[in-house]
Amino acid sequence: MMNIREANFISIDLETTGLNQKKDEILAIGAVPILGTRIMAGESYYTLVRPSKFRIDTIRIHGLNPKELENAPNFSEIAEEVFRLIKGRIIVGYAVEIDYNFLKRAFKIEGYKLKNQTLDVIDLERAVCYILGERPISEMTLDNLAEKYGIKTPYRHNALADAFITAQIFQIQLLRSIKYGIKTIDKLFELIKRGEIDRQFGSHIF
Template sequence: MLSFLKPFRKMLSLDPPHPVLLKNREQFIDFKQGAPLSDYTFVVCDTELTGLNKRKDEIISIGAVRIVNLQIELDQTFHRYIRPTNINPNEATLIHRITPEELKKADSAQDVLPEFIEFCDNSLIVGHFVGLDMHFLNKTSRQVLGGTLSNPGIDTMRLARRFKDSGRTDHYGHHDQASSYTLDALAKEFNLPVFKPHDALEDALQTAYLFLYLLKKFRDGGINSLKELYQAGRIRS
């Protein structure tokens, strides 16, 4: 094929998706939400980005940890840097403490993303404001693998909002609108272990502890299945 035609084939989705995406898609064809929460495996992930421009910016790091039987598996983690198109340092990369030298040595998204998708396997993907992570993961996956991930997502920010809205009011009966829903603020509010911010794996671990804390609260309230959790949190699957 003439090389100049390749970008157009990707834009028109004329090339078949990468085999890892085909396998990923097959795993969720008959996905059911009615099982107890303890029956599901979760991968809690975080992405570090060159910035928040959804059209221009790129992923530079992915961190993830697996939850099995509602327990964090510290021996099952994923943490990789990704070499972006533009490796010049900017405010975002300085915040993440990732140097241009580290990014120059990092593997490309085409190499890292299949490994991450295999790590996710048939798990649900959990993240704090997970829609942002999934946007960049799916954008990158379309560009380098020819398709998007099929794993359903759960947003701990939405869960936290639902939990606090359902049980926390001031003495006049009004909801506390001043609450912060940042990851570090929620960790401190709920007395959770505190990890180093702006590191993909550390943020994934922070989110995992928050997720399990919120799950316990919802389960104490009689929510036991994934379907009930989605309905309680009004979370889009």
């Protein structure tokens, strides 16, 4: 059983042309490695990604315009380095399955098979609240989670900034879990599953 303090995580955030995982494309990737409960900020990774097509109406969300992306690499040019960066790590994110599925599809096109475990800070937050007997915040947005834990968010909707915010939220959640007695990765995932089951059957505060 791997101890949480020895585990390799990576907080990932993407900016995309939309939310359709079959049609939309990645525009930016932000990644922040985490070793146990230590954020490895100096090893952070960020790149813009040039899409094959661009949707003007999404600029208001991600703030990226076609001119910025003209000289950016396309995904095939960075696939190998990104795959090496995240290989063997547990991918952490906010609504992580969306970003994971975008990456999985993009890697598949390039001949890579993404098989990482994923961990969503939303699920972990509910689980931490479950073991501590706290009522979760009603709207589990990234901004609200950051506010709960006193994390500043001056640069929202930038892939690296959001990945770093998520990493900080995750770090605090891990420390709270460890303090309660959750010491291994297996126990962490068991806790999340237990919280989900409990919430479904309404036997606790969820």
